[in-house]
Amino acid sequence: MVERLNAQTISSDALDAQLRACVHCGLCLNSCPTYLLTGDEVHGPRGRLVLMANVVGKDAALDAGDFSRESIDACLGCRNCETVCPSGVSYGHLLEETRARLGPAPGQTNALLAWVLDHVLAHPRRLALAAMLGGFTRRWAAGLVPARWRSMLQALPARPATWPRRHGLAASGDPSHDQALLLGCAQWVYTPEVARATAALVTAAGGIPYAPTSQGCCGALSHHNGSVSVARERAADTVDAFAQAGCVVVPSAGCSAHLKTAVPELLANDPARSAEAQRLAGVTADVVEWLHGRRDRLRFRVGDPVRVLYHPPCHHSHAQGIRNEPLELLAMVPGVTVVQADRPELCCGSAGSYSLQRPREARAIRDAKLESMEQTRFDLLVTANPGCELFLHQGLREQGVQVPVMHLVTFLADRLDS
């Protein structure tokens, strides 16, 4: 508990002011996937802010005994509401502070998940082993798993896990010039081609990629889950692993968002690291953003005409304001027609560990997303975050749709003109 109280990185005066910025206009409602799913304002941003006042505000709206965390737990954290909010309510920040104070959601499934996030994810080899074991169990021994955990097993990615390899990347580089890559956790294990593609594109754009060996998970998932102490350890390890790096390129939207904003906040009271965390945030770029800045150096070959449906990750659109860059990069590739689903800004339901924690809601939200794509003809689904990629891939396979799903860098690297 002491640890949780220490988690408050900004004063409650500031949090209270952020809560009061909400003028109750309701313009956020139609932007919220859980409100669209339930039609229930308790599951909309305006309602959740009322509940948050009980946790991080000065004036509680409800008697303590009446408070319920259910709707806070059910929030995806997609932050689409923040994009549409005219009053500038820092919803995502308030949510993370609220979750930090509430701690991980109760229940055995959540406890298991929190344990996995906190103890397995940070170590790519452990994660690979666990993922392989999980995949094996799902295929051959699902009946042996307690019923309450089976849905989580079903929610594992449909793709087989692989052993994390370094793809020939150097362990160190020239900090004044080279680009340090953060390879991610789940991404490294489930979609190893993303690391390869990122390296190829960075090279093609005139950079020199390397991958610091001591890197692990950045802690974003633990942080979203309210495990602040673990998130702080991961943040510290990540800052140490990338110390001296002059430029960090991150091929996962969730991780780049985390490095830019949450890591400096988590380490604000760590005298040994706060300055370095700030510096690192300043030199971190999402791979899409970095490539877009150097797009005049990229040349793509002429390939077969292809209709690419692009799904923008919330960690791009709503957390970092990266919106047009991916579309502009795709449009540079000869033969590509870029299309988007109806309401592309809505979350796909993956949302960090949400699809494992709340598989029923996540699948319903994904169904709505897939339905919005049905109107559009496309040959390829492209996105830029491992969570979206794996979750949408699984959804399409379950519907019997064989359209390839890949990361933007995977597609772009394949079309590089060598």
Place this chain on the structure above:
Amino acid sequence: MTRPSSPLPASARRDLVAILGEDAVFDDAVHRKIYDSDGYALDGVTPDAVVLPRTAVQLQQVVKWCVRHGVPYAARGAGTGLSGGCLTLGGGIQIGTSRLRRIVEVNEVDRLAVVEPGVVNLQLSQAVAHLGLQFAPDPSSQAACTIGGNFAENSGGPHTLKHGVTLPHILGATVVQPDGELAVWGGRSQPGPGVDLLGLGVGSEGTLGIAVELTVRLVPTPESVATFLAVFETEADAAHAVSGLIARAIVPAAMELIDRVMLRAVEEAFSFGFPLDAGAVLIVEVDGSARDLKHERPVVRDVLNEFGAREVREASSAEERTHLWRARKHAFGAIGRMSPNYATQDGVVPRGRVPHIVASIAQAAKRHDVVIGTVIHAGDGNIHPCVLFDERDDAQVDRALAACKDILERCLELDGSPTGEHGIGMEKREFMPLLFGPADLALMTDLRDALEPTGLCNPHKILPGASPCGELRVAGRQVAL
């Protein structure tokens, strides 16, 4: 007649669950708190329960149950209203239409759509955009508000200057009457013979029944649009330019005045590039055929210049236009960045008197030492002054309320009205006797009692009289509006 709000007795809960299912009946403290207000956040009224029907039949059964058990109820769309119209004054059940969001039919030839009441305004326009059609009423909350709510409140919007408010865009409605029976008002074409029940129903603020299906008119999106931003040194100059434009026999599609305080808030939120040293800006949009615009474009520029605009810019692309309107339509929310609380008013004056009311607003701000940011649907003379205050400071609250009262009374003096499009709701009932004589009010009351004999369908709204107040957020004070 008044009853305290409390969670449902077990038998009532059982009945409602039998109609709606377990996941559609909510009387827990969290739901009752969160559904206790809408976009008008000054007041709160705790409902006994919230129900969320999935079908029109379920909704009708809920109303019938309410009638049978003498329980008051009110319909709620997205809760974006600005006069507390959906709140259950004196307790009762809020019936949410958020799960009734199907677009049932789009008919290109008859240029109409049939929708459920929970369909979001903008969502309909987007769904028919590929046919070159749109639903014309565009309230500032159109990205979230529902067509059922637009129907109940007869909502306006910036573009209703040329295209008209909601009323002419509703062709028909299937309504659950206060007695629980279904009625069909209007149809699929122009109004026919008989009493115009539809005309009576649109804008009745949910007091004469709940629409469960609406047939709405779709209009062609204009062939060409030109949007101007004119910058003025003073608000008075901008206000005079409005009359100047109308006098030239041009009906702009929209004409919006934004004052200096609002400009600052909007600029902070949207970085549009508004000049912060300007006294006011005027957004003028004209639409029509390419030929119409060829004629109107220079006239608009000339008039704006003639009335002292120091700069007239024209939006150069559709994106720039969208961005400009987004900035304007989110002005109310943007004001949240400047002040913890605000009271939005909705007065109307004849448009020739916009300069008078603009001066009066400035005087009220000065007299009561409050900051007021104003946007005006200038072509309609519909003013929206936002009086800023901090509810934690009692003296500020008093001064803010006094300023609001001054402004609305001035609207009446200028032959206007205290509301243009937000509705009377629970907010402005006490103004009705100032606006109407005793005979008018008696007729309205008789009419309502004839169509709504139960006293349960969104009671105590619009018409003044002995009625319960909301639980005021601003402690110990009756909002004198």
